[in-house]
Amino acid sequence: VTQLRADAQRNLERVLDAAAEVFAERGADVSVDEVARRAGVGHATVFRRFPTKVALVAAVVEQRMRIVADAAEAALELDDAGAALREFAEEATALHAADRCLVEATAFVAGEPGVVEQRERTLDAVGRLVRRAQDEGVLRTDLEPIDVPLLLMGVTRAAANFRAVEPELWRRYLAIVLDGLRPQAASSLPVAAPTLEQIELARHSVAG
C-alpha cells in the first residue's frame, strides 16, 4: 500500500510538472493527452486525478501561486522594507515572465478554492509589505496593495513578446515601475485603485 501510494504521489508530481512545462511553453490551450504523453503516464492516470481540464489547470496554477505567496511571506522577513518589496516584485515577475501559464491560465481558474487561497495569502502579505514600506517612507503613500500584482502583470506583458529573444527584458520595465513607486512621485494617482467589488466584477466579466 505504501509503495502504491508512493507511486501515485510520484505520478501526480510528474503530471503536474509536465502540465506546468507544457503550459509554460505554449499556454493553457493544450490537451490533457499531451500532458499525459509528456509525463509518460496514461491518459487514464491523468484523468482519474484531474477529471476536467479546469481541475488540471487549477492544480498547476495553484502550485505556481503558492511559490508567489511563499515569496511574499519570505520577503516580510527582510529588515529593509524597500528591499523587501523589490525582492518580492523581482521574484514574482521572474516567475510570471518565464511562464505563460500563470498569466493566461489564471483567469480561467480564478474561482477555484486552491487558487483563491493562494491569491488571498499573497494579497495579505503584499498588503503588509506595502504598508511597512509606506510607514518607513520608501514607497509612495497613494499606492494600494492591489496595484502591485496589476503593475507586475503589466511589466510581464510589456516584455512578453521578447520572452524568447531576451528573457530578462522584464527587469528593464520593472526598474522603471519601481522608480515610479518612490515617495518622490511627481503626480497624485488620478484614478482610484480597484475596489474589492470591482475586482469581483472584473473576475466574472473575464471568466464569463
Place this chain on the structure above:
Amino acid sequence: VTQLRADAQRNLERVLDAAAEVFAERGADVSVDEVARRAGVGHATVFRRFPTKVALVAAVVEQRMRIVADAAEAALELDDAGAALREFAEEATALHAADRCLVEATAFVAGEPGVVEQRERTLDAVGRLVRRAQDEGVLRTDLEPIDVPLLLMGVTRAAANFRAVEPELWRRYLAIVLDGLRPQAASSLPVAAPTLEQIELARHSVAG
C-alpha cells in the same frame, strides 16, 4: 460611375467601422460574416474588398495605428517636451485601452505593409519626442524610443481586466510609469532595450 464609387467608398467605411467595433468588443476572433452583418452589407461585399481575414484585420489595425502615428506627430508640435511625451502617451494608451483589437490583432498582421508603415511613422515620431525630452532634461537618459510602446502596452494590460468596470484605470498605472521615467531615476536600467534585430526575431516568434 461617380455614384457607384461613392457607394463603394461608403460601404468600405461601413465595413471598416463595423469590423473595428466588433474587434474592439470581442477581439479579432470573429468571422467575416459577423462583420458583414454588423455593417449591413452582404458577405460578398466584404469578401471582394478583403479576400482574407488577415486583409480585413490589417485594414482595421492600420486605421487605428494611423491615429496613433498622427497623435505622435501632433505631439511634436507642442512647445513643452515633457508635456508632448505625456500627451502622446495618454492618447495612445486611451486608444489601446478601449480597444482589444489593437493589442490582440496587431501581432497577426505585424508584417502587412500598411501596418509596417504606420508603425515606422510612430516610432520615428516617438524617437523625436524621446530625444527632445532627454535634451531638455525632463526624461531619464537611459530610455530608448522602443521602450515607449512596450511600456504603454504594459500599462494597457495592467488595467485590461478592469476595462468594463473602470475604463479609466490605465491612467493610474500610466501615472506611475511616467513618474518612473523622470530624470531623477534611482536606478540605471539593468537590461538593454530590444535591438532592431531582436524586435524582428520577436515579431516572427509571435506571429509564427
